[in-house]
Amino acid sequence: MTEFKEIILKREPPLAWIILNRPHRLNTLTLTMLDEVSKALDMLWDDRDVRVVIIRGGAGDRAFSAGADVTSFQGPLHTYYFFIYNRKFQEAVSKIERFPKPVIAAIDGYALGGGLEIAMACDFRIATDRSELGQPEINLGIIPGAGGTQRLIRYVGLGRAKELIMFGDRIKADEAYRIGLVNRVVPREKFEDEVRSFALRLAQGPPIALTYAKYAVNFGTQVPVDIG
Numbered sequence: 251m252t253e254f255k256e257i258i259l260k261r262e263p264p265l266a267w268i269i270l271n272r273p274h275r276l277n278t279l280t281l282t283m284l285d286e287v288s289k290a291l292d293m294l295w296d297d298r299d300v301r302v303v304i305i306r307g308g309a310g311d312r313a314f315s316a317g318a319d320v321t322s323f324q325g326p327l328h329t330y331y332f333f334i335y336n337r338k339f340q341e342a343v344s345k346i347e348r349f350p351k352p353v354i355a356a357i358d359g360y361a362l363g364g365g366l367e368i369a370m371a372c373d374f375r376i377a378t379d380r381s382e383l384g385q386p387e388i389n390l391g392i393i394p395g396a397g398g399t400q401r402l403i404r405y406v407g408l409g410r411a412k413e414l415i416m417f418g419d420r421i422k423a424d425e426a427y428r429i430g431l432v433n434r435v436v437p438r439e440k441f442e443d444e445v446r447s448f449a450l451r452l453a454q455g456p457p458i459a460l461t462y463a464k465y466a467v468n469f470g471t472q473v474p475v476d477i478g
């Protein structure tokens with residue numbers, strides 16, 4: 251167990267859990283939290299005993315993450331601050347995508363805005379039946395800034411991505427499953443067990459092949475097929 255301020259990193263080889271830990275603010279994302287997620291991934295990057303990483307909120311929290319902490323957006327907004335926040339956010343998110351081991355987003359509750367962007371950068375999303383997902387940024391007069399506009403298209407297609415991004419509505423887990431945004435919807439009482447067994451099954455896979463499968467799929471979508 252390593253101490254951080256806004257996340258908890260729990261090693262439980264062959265698994266490791268990154269627990270977003272600001273429950274009083276629905277695990278909303280601050281620069282500190284993003285730095286800590288990034289550091290935790292660095293620590294796990296070449297940890298030989300850890301084969302799979304799971305990102306989640308704390309047990310009993312109402313959210314995986316309700317997105318960026320908008321309280322930091324108040325006061326006289328400084329474009330440069332916004333830019334820095336955004337760059338750091340994009341870097342943390344793309345680190346998940348480049349992380350050489352499978353990463354699972356275990357969603358119980360809200361996964362909104364930046365929370366959904368983190369979940370979409372993960373390789374798999376498992377959600378409880380009470381979960382709600384969405385990109386509500388448009389309601390604040392902004393757009394998803396950490397890859398949501400791009401990754402969402404890849405999961406659900408242009409039409410549905412535009413609907414989610416341009417209306418900013420939340421959808422329930424069942425609907426998210428129907429459109430391909432989550433891989434599994436599970437009853438809340440079975441959440442822990444389902445996530446763990448999904449992760450342990452991956453952990454038994456061949457690690458190098460899993461890394462290359464992940465990279466080929468993630469980066470292959472960014473180039474023509476034969477280059478991919």
Ligand code: COA
Pocket residue numbers: 274275276278316317318319320321360362363364386387390
């Ligand atoms: N940033 C900062 N604080 C947030 C937040 C955010 N994005 N989302 C929720 N909170 C805070 C609320 O202010 C509240 O704090 P308080 O208890 O000190 O008043 C607490 O988290 C609980 O939220 P609340 O709105 O009271 O809960 P709810 O059940 O009525 O609604 C949501 C939950 C998630 C639907 C609602 O909070 C919401 O829509 N949040 C904004 C989500 C968003 O726009 N994210 C993208 C930001 S770019």
